[in-house]
Amino acid sequence: MKFFAKPTEVTKIEADVLAVFAWQGKTAEEVVLSDEAKKVDQALDGELAEALASETFEAKQGKTFILHTHGKIPFKRVLLVGVGDLKKLTMAGWQTISASLGRRAKAGAAKRVAVALPNDILDTFSTQSAAQGLVEGITLGTYVFNRHKSQETQKKEKIIEEVSVLTAAGKLDAAATGIRQGEVVSEAVSFSRDLVNEPPSVTTPTHLGEVAKTLAKHQPMVSCEVFGKKDMETLGMGGILGIAQGSDEEPKFIKLSYKGGGRKTIALVGKGVTFDTGGLSLKPSAG
Incomplete structure (x- = not known):
């Protein structure tokens, strides 16, 4: 999936689907169209507003509505996406809305999608943040793991x-x-999901260690060292070694060193567990 930034010309853009937005007004039932949605409605001679009224569409967060344009404007369909209460919109909510947008467009077999960022959203978030949230929502909302299909x-x-x-x-x-x-961000999250979705017979400690080494090679400020069983014994890592006795796979301990100078950095550290039997129970179902 490729993303591009383009000037707003909603009635001239060529795409399978154009996504525009609407939010709730003074009441939850009132639908307020974005300026871009109003332009589309005008180009369609009011068909969008008429269809919304007949379908009793509510602009709740993530709700969607599709209208075919029948050749009146270059794009084939209008996808109206609900924002909910605009005053309460958060970045997490915006990502959820974007995910709903992506899933609905994908379900309709759209290959080319255009999304008109409304000015009202850009008053809440910066253009940069809104675009980033949109990309993350669409990409991660349409993520699939089909490698073994x-x-x-x-x-x-x-x-x-x-x-x-x-x-x-x-x-x-x-x-x-x-x-x-x-x-x-989306590429990193999708890559992590791929690792998690692989069976433990594929993502073994050895495999995860090799993945870490490969990633570090492409990051000049990151170095990687993978400790094997003997290294861990020398370092006195009894807890990990004790748990690892329950597996035929040799345990690995991954050490990633980041040297980013004096810049403030946030590090997210995961356990890197490739197979966890902590939730298994040997008791009979009746017990």
Whole structure:
């Protein structure tokens, strides 16, 4: 999936789906269209507003509504996405909304999607943050793990190929920066999910150690050292060695060293457990 920042020309963009937004008004039932959604409605001679009224659409967070344009404007379908209460919108909520957008577009077999960032959202978040959250929501919301499925099944998987993030010309650079950051985060999260979704017969301690070494090679400020069983015995890591006695796989201990100078850094450290029997019970079901 590729993301691009483009100027906002909602009635001229060529795509399978154009996503616009709406939020709740003074009441939960009132639907307030974004400026971009209003432009689309005007180009469709009011068909969007009419359809929403007949379907009693509520602009709750993550709710979606699809309308076919029947050739009146370049894109094939309008995807209206609910934001909920705009005043209470958080970044986590924005990512959830973006995930709903991505899943609905993917379910409709859209290959090219355009998303018009509304000015009201950009008043809540910066353009850069909004673009990053959008990329993360769409990418991670449509994530699938199909590595062990047949080639035929993988070919049938619906894939969004391109997402155009539409914003004002003066905000394109900020949007592009947010897109790049979102892509980096999404790639890292998806990679971690792939490791977790592999069976423990694949993601063994040895395999995880090799993955860590490979990642460190591409990061000039990170070095990696993987300790084996003998190293761990020398270091007195009795707790890990004791647990590892329950497996035929040799235990590994991964040490990643980050040398980023004097910059403030947040490090997220995981246990790296590849197989956990802590939740298994040997008691009979009746007990």
